[in-house]
Amino acid sequence: MSNPRQSLMRRLRLMRILVAAFVLCGLTLSFADFTGAIASNLKWLARIQFMPAVLALSLWTIAAILALTFLFGRVYCSLVCPLGILQDLFFFFGRLFGVRQSAAAPGSRAVFNVVRGALLLVFLAGGFLGLHFQWLEPYAIYSRFASVVVSPLARMGNNALAEWAARNSSYAFHAVECVAPAMAVVVASAGLAAIAAALAVWRGRVWCNTVCPVGTMLAGAARVALVKPKIDGEACVKCGMCARACKGRCIDVEKGRIDLTRCVACFDCGAVCGKGAISWSK
Numbered sequence: 001m002s003n004p005r006q007s008l009m010r011r012l013r014l015m016r017i018l019v020a021a022f023v024l025c026g027l028t029l030s031f032a033d034f035t036g037a038i039a040s041n042l043k044w045l046a047r048i049q050f051m052p053a054v055l056a057l058s059l060w061t062i063a064a065i066l067a068l069t070f071l072f073g074r075v076y077c078s079l080v081c082p083l084g085i086l087q088d089l090f091f092f093f094g095r096l097f098g099v100r101q102s103a104a105a106p107g108s109r110a111v112f113n114v115v116r117g118a119l120l121l122v123f124l125a126g127g128f129l130g131l132h133f134q135w136l137e138p139y140a141i142y143s144r145f146a147s148v149v150v151s152p153l154a155r156m157g158n159n160a161l162a163e164w165a166a167r168n169s170s171y172a173f174h175a176v177e178c179v180a181p182a183m184a185v186v187v188a189s190a191g192l193a194a195i196a197a198a199l200a201v202w203r204g205r206v207w208c209n210t211v212c213p214v215g216t217m218l219a220g221a222a223r224v225a226l227v228k229p230k231i232d233g234e235a236c237v238k239c240g241m242c243a244r245a246c247k248g249r250c251i252d253v254e255k256g257r258i259d260l261t262r263c264v265a266c267f268d269c270g271a272v273c274g275k276g277a278i279s280w281s282k
């Protein structure tokens with residue numbers, strides 16, 4: 001039987017999953033819905049994305065995301081960013097199919113930190129010079145994937161259904177226009193999404209904590225988050241279950257510490273801790 005703290009964490013985790021599923025499905029539909037009926041109601045999901053808000057100088061959205069991060073850590077990375085949610089999905093499937101995920105190698109963290117800082121500098125320098133490093137920006141990666149891979153597939157699927165239905169004297173489906181995107185763009189878009197997904201299967205949120213410039217920027221605010229996950233040293237029996245469940249690879253069980261710059265506020269650790277040793281508090 002789970003203790004009250006673990007039960008609370010499980011509920012928070014479930015809520016996180018439901019919200020994230022809505023955001024991922026909604027954003028994908030906003031690109032793939034060729035009827036236009038649903039997509040028009042989901043456009044607001046694009047407006048709450050960090051980099052689109054920066055490029056549009058949407059100060060309220062930027063302030064809200066930063067305030068959320070200063071208050072609760074990188075909740076944005078668990079709930080709002082489609083590329084992050086996609087990685088969680090592949091992380092989950094990796095576990096489901098028994099992929100043995102690598103733990104962070106001792107000493108590798110410093111290397112990852114250097115790469116992380118360097119990529120952020122490249123991204124920012126590119127921005128100031130007017131270059132758009134879209135292959136690093138999470139929303140650009142996901143939206144391109146959804147529009148040049150998922151959307152054409154949805155149209156092709158619909159047209160195949162329409163053809164099959166017509167052969168059976170049914171007009172429940174109607175063929176829609178399907179323009180094939182350039183193959184190079186399809187390969188690049190699918191390739192980037194596949195790399196992030198494969199890394200997630202291998203090592204959880206390694207893309208988020210090494211490559212993504214938005215994640216690195218938010219990590220600065222998350223470092224001083226007001227409400228954060230903590231390990232109760234008295235209750236912890238150092239079983240290591242939380243560290244194995246952690247997609248951010250940010251729990252040091254021996255020292256009883258959590259690296260807030262890597263934590264993506266997913267509640268997975270608290271949900272698996274049968275001792276109720278993990279809480280979210282000031």
Ligand code: SF4
Nearest residue numbers: 077081084208212215
């Ligand atoms: S680190 Fe980047 S890719 Fe990962 S969830 Fe956050 S914003 Fe998205």
Ligand code: SF4
Nearest residue numbers: 236237239240242273
């Ligand atoms: S799962 Fe709980 S008891 Fe086990 S190491 Fe983590 S905090 Fe400690």
Ligand code: SF4
Nearest residue numbers: 246248263264266269
């Ligand atoms: S420490 Fe790890 S498992 Fe716990 S909330 Fe942060 S990322 Fe998730």
